[in-house]
Amino acid sequence: MRYTLTHLKELEAESIYVIREVYAQFENPVILFSGGKDSIVLTHLARKAFWPAKIPFPLMHVDTGHNFPETIEFRDNLIKDMGAKLIIGSVQGSIDKGRVREETGKNASRNALQTTTLLDTIEENNIDAAMGGARRDEEKARAKERFFSHRDDFGQWDPKNQRPELWNQFNGKKQMGEHFRVFPISNWTEMDVWQYILMENIAIPSLYIAHEREVIWRNNSWLPVSEYIKLEEHEKPELKKIRFRTLGDITITGGVESDADTLEKIVEEVAAARQTERGNRADDKRGETAMEDRKKQGYF
Amino acid sequence: MSEVTQEQKENSYLDMQLLRFTTAGSVDDGKSTLIGRLLFDSKSIFEDQLESVETSSSKRGLDHVDLALLTDGLKDEREQGITIDVAYRYFATPKRKFIIADTPGHIQYTRNMVTGASTANLALILVDARKGVIEQTCRHAFIASLLQIPHLLVCVNKMDLVEYSEEAYDKVVKQFEDFAAKLEVPDIRFVPISALHGDNVVNRSENMEWYNGETLLHTLETIHISSDQDHVNVRFPVQTVIRPHNDKYHDYRGYAGRIAGGILKPGDDVTVLPSGFNSKIKSIDTMGESLQEAFAPMSVTLTLEDDIDISRGDMIVRPNNQPTSTQDIDVMLCWLNNKGPQPRAKYILQHTSNESRCMIREVLYKVDINTLHRIENDDQLEMNDIARVRLRSTKPLFIDDYNENRNTGSLILIDEATNETVAAGMIKS
The missing domain is CATH 2.40.30.10 (Translation factors)
Known part of the structure; x- marks a missing residue:
């Protein structure tokens, strides 16, 4: 026997360690669950971390109301399977209460509004640690994010004043009202996530697999036609075989044309991809440091 | 790349290892260029990332593509053109996945260098072939030694600016070896490169026939890292106790943690610290599978033959080998x-x-x-x-x-x- 781990096993061991630290250091943690592949892998790792016990924390979904129906169905089945608790933070609720105002215009989305709902839900439920599936390879501001990321009592991230993180020592100490965001799969890449899904045979929403769908060409990607977007005069829906590389709101998540209808083919496709997965996300196209600006305010 | 069969291609990822390395450097020593080259030549930079770096470079009035803008992610860093924090970068080849902890090199960022070095298997140190070993080189090497990074890879960079001269290279090697005699680093290697032109980074240089060693990437892909973990002295710090309280696992009591050293097997005698109680390992569990053997840095759950009071902060060790x-x-x-x-x-x-x-x-x-x-x-x-x-x-x-x-x-x-x-x-x- 060789006493070495493969890269996936080593990443898995690191993530499980981090998730167990969260359980040990915090009173009231949650997993932020979007229905995307990263939060699905995170949830899978949490199951492994506490087996044969159930996941000792609830899943929390910030629901913009602009979902793919497949995502919600997948979420509800997973919750039922695991016997876990689900907390829903509703952006529609925040709009109704007058906490935020809906964007208008052609590229309007509820992406930015999520931050308020997220912070409100964290506060209402006394959450002291919210685990997310963000990865450092996704975006340049995320490359500097810690595993244990401190948020002040306004939920804000201060990138210049982050706590140093050395070895396997994670400092989750905080004052009342503050909370942490924790990113157990920080060191995974998109490729690692797909390879792991394949290796562990983890169920994912059908949206990731190539399928036929009515779409329009907008912002350099195939945007799904739904009741939430307004079509311009020149925009004619077409039927295309597409799949999604990331899942966000149905209003801003563009798909790519693809024939990859199995996990193996997806892994091959990811290996050959020449664009980042967030290249099809309209939310990141709002300026050079769009992600850092949103994160400072408390975004995921 | 040589021809590989479909089967090899599909399974190769199940045989890849992870190597974490750290780099340190300041604006002029070519660190960003080198990282950019490794990412670029291993096809880890995507077209849209490159386009966005090109746009940002021309916005800043630069006439070349500044690859540092790939790594310098924070607004202040981009504005001031400096690296402040540790940035983590990822790339992979068919043999290994790499995590780069990219740190600033100036003395006022020593703490960032220490942070980046704390998890690294290897430190990559850049020396400008024209300037030789300078204060900053010594600092980086010392930090690598202090943090006990097992492998040190010294890249003598900008060889193109010294006409790819073997003497210039030998002089730097000699200087570094003299300094390194004061350090505790078990493995030091040297490679002459030009990050700008790609000599000996991924591909062998045709300009340095006199160099018979490996290229930089080949070294990163093949350097032996299996023995970097301690597989002798058993150390198992307990993170948390797992008690399912369900019918199937009613009496289950598992001690969850990440193995910090040694190899564990069911049946092994163990001592629990600080109580000093002795027991035997009953099982080593992971979801779906009990293991016959486990070693650092695996995350597992142990069950013991005896009911002992154990909680977070305790350490499970071998009776005859204690910290x-x-x-x-x-x-x-x-x-x-x-x-x-x-x-x-x-x-x-x-x-x-x-x-x-x-x-x-x-x-x-x-x-x-x-x-x-x-x-x-x-x-x-x-x-x-x-x-x-x-x-x-x-x-x-x-x-x-x-x-x-x-x-x-x-x-x-x-x-x-x-x-x-x-x-x-x-x-x-």
Whole structure:
């Protein structure tokens, strides 16, 4: 026997360690669950971390109301399977209460509004640690994010004043009202996530697999036609075989044309991809440091 | 790339290892160019990333593509053109996945270099072939040695600017070896490169026929890292206790943790610290599978033959191979905070999954990290200082020398008032 781990096993061991630290250091943690592949892998790792016990924390979904129906169905089945608790933070609720105002215009989305709902839900439920599936390879501001990321009592991230993180020592100490965001799969890449899904045979929403769908060409990607977007005069829906590389709101998540209808083919496709997965996300196209600006305010 | 069969291609990812390496450097030494080249040549930079870097470069009035903009992610860094924090970068080849901890090189960022080095298997040190070994080179090498990074890879860069001369290269190697004699680094290698033109980075240089060694990437792909973990001394810090309370696993009591050292097998005799109770390992569990053998750095759950009271912070070890149990701990401390310690100040001490409070009893000496000279009679610690310090913990900790085990030999100090991580310590026992 060789006493070495493969890269996936080593990443898995690191993530499980981090998730167990969260359980040990915090009173009231949650997993932020979007229905995307990263939060699905995170949830899978949490199951492994506490087996044969159930996941000792609830899943929390910030629901913009602009979902793919497949995502919600997948979420509800997973919750039922695991016997876990689900907390829903509703952006529609925040709009109704007058906490935020809906964007208008052609590229309007509820992406930015999520931050308020997220912070409100964290506060209402006394959450002291919210685990997310963000990865450092996704975006340049995320490359500097810690595993244990401190948020002040306004939920804000201060990138210049982050706590140093050395070895396997994670400092989750905080004052009342503050909370942490924790990113157990920080060191995974998109490729690692797909390879792991394949290796562990983890169920994912059908949206990731190539399928036929009515779409329009907008912002350099195939945007799904739904009741939430307004079509311009020149925009004619077409039927295309597409799949999604990331899942966000149905209003801003563009798909790519693809024939990859199995996990193996997806892994091959990811290996050959020449664009980042967030290249099809309209939310990141709002300026050079769009992600850092949103994160400072408390975004995921 | 040679032809591979479909089957090999599909399974190769199940045979890849992970290598973590750290780089340090400042604006001019070609570090960003080198990282950019590794990412670019291994096809880890995507078209849209490159386009966005091109746009940002021309916005700044540059006539070349500044690859540093790939790594410098924060607004302030982009505005000031400097690296402030540790940035993590990822790339993979069919053989290995790499994590780069990219750190600034200036002395005022020593703490960032220490942070980046703490998890690295290898340190990549860049030396400008024209300038040779300078203060910054010594600093990086010393930090690598202090943090016990097992492999040091010295890249003699900008060989194109010294006409690819073997003598120039040999001179730098000699200078570095003279300095390195003072360090504790088990494995030092050298490679002459030009990051700008790609000589000996991914592909063999045709300009340096005299060099018979490996290319940089080949070394990164093949360097032996299996023995970097301690597989001899069993150390299992308990993170949490798993009690399912369901019908199927009614009496299940598992001790979850990440193996910090050694190899564990069912049936092994163990001792639990601090209670000193003895038992045997009954099973080593992971979801869906019980293991016949487990080793560092795996995350597993142990069950024992006997019901013993065990909680977070305890350590499971072999009866005849125990760590030192002591309240008096000597460390090499790196001060990370802009506020230095007050005399006899108290801190929270985190060591493995254990926590106590401690006091800094004595600063024995500080180290000049450029010359490695000891500075005596100066016990005022400031940010980025490295000092030999004596701590007194409120309860005994189970420690090993940092040189023996980076997990059980390291600790951090946390300010009780601000909750900030203020210091990192390498234990000397």
